[in-house]
Amino acid sequence: MKQFVVIGLGTFGFNVAVELAKQGQQVLAIDNDKNIVEEIKNHVTEAVTASAMDKETLTELVGDSFETAILGLGEPYMEATVLAILHLKNLGVKNIIVKSMNELRGKVYSSVGATEIIYPEKESAVRLAQKLSIPNLIDQIPLAPEYSIFEIALPDGFAGKSIREIDLRQKYGATIVAIKNILQDQLIIVPSPDYIFIPDSALIVLGKQKNIEKLRRLK
Numbered sequence: 634m635k636q637f638v639v640i641g642l643g644t645f646g647f648n649v650a651v652e653l654a655k656q657g658q659q660v661l662a663i664d665n666d667k668n669i670v671e672e673i674k675n676h677v678t679e680a681v682t683a684s685a686m687d688k689e690t691l692t693e694l695v696g697d698s699f700e701t702a703i704l705g706l707g708e709p710y711m712e713a714t715v716l717a718i719l720h721l722k723n724l725g726v727k728n729i730i731v732k733s734m735n736e737l738r739g740k741v742y743s744s745v746g747a748t749e750i751i752y753p754e755k756e757s758a759v760r761l762a763q764k765l766s767i768p769n770l771i772d773q774i775p776l777a778p779e780y781s782i783f784e785i786a787l788p789d790g791f792a793g794k795s796i797r798e799i800d801l802r803q804k805y806g807a808t809i810v811a812i813k814n815i816l817q818d819q820l821i822i823v824p825s826p827d828y829i830f831i832p833d834s835a836l837i838v839l840g841k842q843k844n845i846e847k848l849r850r851l852k
Contacts, residue, residue, distance in 0.1 A: 634659055638695055638726075639677075639703045640685045640717055642669045645732050645753055646705030651676045661694065685710075685717040692724060701728040704747075708734045715745055722746035779841050782810060787834040797826040805847050807840035 635658050639650040642664040650662045650673060660677040664670050667682045674680035683690045685706060695702070702721050706714045714731060721729050722745075731747040733739040739750035791799055801807045812821045812828065813835040821828070838845065 635701065636699050637661070637701050637703065638663065638699045639705065640664070641704055641706035641710070641714075641732075642666070642673060643705055643707050645751075646703065647673060649703055649705065654678065661699070663694065685713045685720075688716075688720050691717070691720045695721065695724055695726065697725050699726055701730065702726045703730045703732075705732040707732075708738075711738060711741075714742060718742060718746045780839065781842060781845075782837060782839050783807075783845050784813070784835055784837050785845070787830055787832070787836055789832075791830040792832045794830055795826065796824060796828050796830070799830070801838065805840065806844035807838040809836060809838050811837040813837065 637650075637653050637658055638661040639646050639653070640663045642650065642662055646662075646664075647669070650660050654660045654677045660679075662670070662673050662677045662680040663683050663685065664680075665682060665684050670680045670682045681694060683694065685691070685704070702717075704714055704717055706717070718729055718731065728749070729747045730749045730751060731739075731742045732751045732753060733742060734752070734754065736752070739747075739752065742750060796809060801809060809824065810822075812824050812830075813819070814821070814831070814833070815835060816833045
């Protein structure tokens with residue numbers, strides 16, 4: 634079990650805190666709005682009404698027991714975000730993840746000690762554009778500037794054929810990592826080349842964006 638402190642309980646921070654708690658992690662949620670704290674208190678380990686700029690309060694609440702902090706204070710609170718980063722860094726928090734609305738602010742946050750910057754609006758926009766460009770795209774996990782793991786619905790033309798016969802690696806530069814049988818809720822990791830595709834399946838493949846896009850033309 635890991636310990637997380639989430640500071641700033643807007644839409645981003647609230648949902649991150651609740652999801653971490655659902656996954657069995659210990660979560661300390663902090664916000665200066667007592668109504669939001671009241672709303673989340675039954676969903677996390679502990680919820681406290683406090684200011685992110687209050688060094689003494691953060692020292693008392695966080696101390697040296699948390700390795701990861703997530704800051705979602707929002708666009709109007711740049712000063713509070715910077716001060717919170719500095720306080721957390723001085724407390725020895727190793728991972729400081731900060732939500733930012735633009736890259737300029739992200740660079741500022743990184744310069745004072747943030748270890749990772751999240752751009753939720755940009756990432757949502759990119760994911761939507763990719764999903765619209767690849768109609769059968771279910772999900773995507775970026776791994777590097779060019780490579781991602783994609784989950785795509787099985788093209789109808791693949792059903793009844795084997796992995797060897799389709800040969801995605803040769804034809805599309807993609808490697809099948811796993812196959813998900815949606816109806817039976819089964820996941821087959823690194824399937825055999827002789828595996829026969831069945832309808833109502835999803836492919837989890839590793840490859841470049843430009844190569845995966847070729848699959849969108851398949852029916």
